[in-house]
Amino acid sequence: METTSPVIRAQGLRLSFGNQIVLDGIDLEIDAGETMVILGGSGSGKSTLLRCMVGLQRPDAGSISIKGTDMFSAAPDQVEELRQRIGMAFQGGALFGSMTVGENIDLPLSEFTKLPLSTRRIVARIKLALVDMEKAIDRYPAELSGGMRKRAAFARAMALDPEILFCDEPSAGLDPVTAAGLDRLLLRLKDVFGMTLVIVTHELESAFAVADRIAMIHQGKILIAGTPDEVRECPDPVVRRFLDREPSDDADDDHRFRQWMMELEEMNG
Amino acid sequence: MLDNLLRQSGAALLEQLAAIGRLWQLAYTAGEQTVVGPFRCKPIRIKKTVRQVLRAGNDSLPLVALIAALIGIILALQSAYQLRDLGAQHLVADLVAVSITRELGPLMTAILVAGRVGSAISAELGTMQVSEEIDALTVIGIDPINFLVVPRLIGLAVAVPCLTLFADLVGILAGCSVGVLALGMGASGYLSDSLAALVAEDLWGGILKALAFGAIIGLVGCQEGLSTRGGANEVGSSTTSAVVRSIVLIIVADLFMTTLLFLRH
Numbered sequence: 001m002e003t004t005s006p007v008i009r010a011q012g013l014r015l016s017f018g019n020q021i022v023l024d025g026i027d028l029e030i031d032a033g034e035t036m037v038i039l040g041g042s043g044s045g046k047s048t049l050l051r052c053m054v055g056l057q058r059p060d061a062g063s064i065s066i067k068g069t070d071m072f073s074a075a076p077d078q079v080e081e082l083r084q085r086i087g088m089a090f091q092g093g094a095l096f097g098s099m100t101v102g103e104n105i106d107l108p109l110s111e112f113t114k115l116p117l118s119t120r121r122i123v124a125r126i127k128l129a130l131v132d133m134e135k136a137i138d139r140y141p142a143e144l145s146g147g148m149r150k151r152a153a154f155a156r157a158m159a160l161d162p163e164i165l166f167c168d169e170p171s172a173g174l175d176p177v178t179a180a181g182l183d184r185l186l187l188r189l190k191d192v193f194g195m196t197l198v199i200v201t202h203e204l205e206s207a208f209a210v211a212d213r214i215a216m217i218h219q220g221k222i223l224i225a226g227t228p229d230e231v232r233e234c235p236d237p238v239v240r241r242f243l244d245r246e247p248s249d250d251a252d253d254d255h256r257f258r259q260w261m262m263e264l265e266e267m268n269g
Numbered sequence: 270m271l272d273n274l275l276r277q278s279g280a281a282l283l284e285q286l287a288a289i290g291r292l293w294q295l296a297y298t299a300g301e302q303t304v305v306g307p308f309r310c311k312p313i314r315i316k317k318t319v320r321q322v323l324r325a326g327n328d329s330l331p332l333v334a335l336i337a338a339l340i341g342i343i344l345a346l347q348s349a350y351q352l353r354d355l356g357a358q359h360l361v362a363d364l365v366a367v368s369i370t371r372e373l374g375p376l377m378t379a380i381l382v383a384g385r386v387g388s389a390i391s392a393e394l395g396t397m398q399v400s401e402e403i404d405a406l407t408v409i410g411i412d413p414i415n416f417l418v419v420p421r422l423i424g425l426a427v428a429v430p431c432l433t434l435f436a437d438l439v440g441i442l443a444g445c446s447v448g449v450l451a452l453g454m455g456a457s458g459y460l461s462d463s464l465a466a467l468v469a470e471d472l473w474g475g476i477l478k479a480l481a482f483g484a485i486i487g488l489v490g491c492q493e494g495l496s497t498r499g500g501a502n503e504v505g506s507s508t509t510s511a512v513v514r515s516i517v518l519i520i521v522a523d524l525f526m527t528t529l530l531f532l533r534h
Contacts, residue, residue: 094405097400108410
């Protein structure tokens, strides 16, 4: 039966590390086939939210369900099955350093399919061709540039033809040309495979280039979730400052800075 | 001042207890996966395990041989010095054989493997942790315990007893060289004395110890690696910590097992 419920649903997510509140009641729904960009500054909680979504970080409260399966309360078999339908491209690539690029892509294929090695090798080549990296199949991650590593990570994340692809800061640390190339690659992958994309980034240009919807997160709370035009027109002062690239000048930040300086002085004796 | 000292000591003690708790948890999970896993569609990864056995064994073989030979020679010389006054130099062979198989063979081998292989495991897994490779495995749907810990644990639990047997042999032969060259004993006489002095318990007791030491090195190395957070500095700290904790736990386990073996009689 066709379901109309969102493909990803986060409800009331709360998470603290010690006294620091990282996620403060996050509610977010992502529909099938859409590209959702989670936008926010450093330390806003966006990467932690992504880690909760893929099941790497258990929240203190709230729930995450993907295709109706709760990531933290479902049976391990169900979660394992679900994992085969999602892919994730990590910020630094997270390619296995002891394996070649081809072996990196082969790993999920050898684990979860019964394909013979020769066929898996062909699949790995096809996945690498999608990201224009087929010539790097026998190279080790240490021999690749930052951009190539990220593209290889996309190829690995695509190995099992996932329905949902999560990307952590895909264009961070890359030059503008390479970053724009990665944005185009994401859009191409989405067009070809019709995947749901969840992208965490702080790069405004990249976010507005690829997003169907944007969720802006600040101090663990979602300030707005809407289309790029809705976000552009959002009157919230924090959103405005972020979009206009203005440094924060609120009293809270000044207070935190003074506190941090005092702690630093105490540490230095 | 005293307050501060007490607070720091308390925090250090709590950290050590927490580390032991984490180690126990990992031992339980890895042990369960090794024994029960194959019946739950989580087979042991044979190729990876064999690679770990060879890696631990081959890498350590020359060093173990060298140290075992040196220990055998030193032990023979020291025993001869002590026994000469009693007119019992003929017992050098017995003493060397029993000391090496029961105690020094497994202990020295384990300490060398902890320094060489345990540290390498910790550095490898620590680097994988800080570069998000462990997270990547989890997201792909591969259990890092099954994929990384179990092969290393079994690998070391097999390699350390094998290396210990080799160290026993080299140590006894090195002791024999002292007997022949310095004490004027015949080689065949020395070796038959050594064999006659050994009982089955000496051998299996030593092997049992080596098996436990191997498991300790594997578990501590994996635990320290997997709990690494941060960057290159933390990888270094984990590596040091893996070696120190392994050696301390090996000696504690040695005391426990030696006591048990002693109480059997």
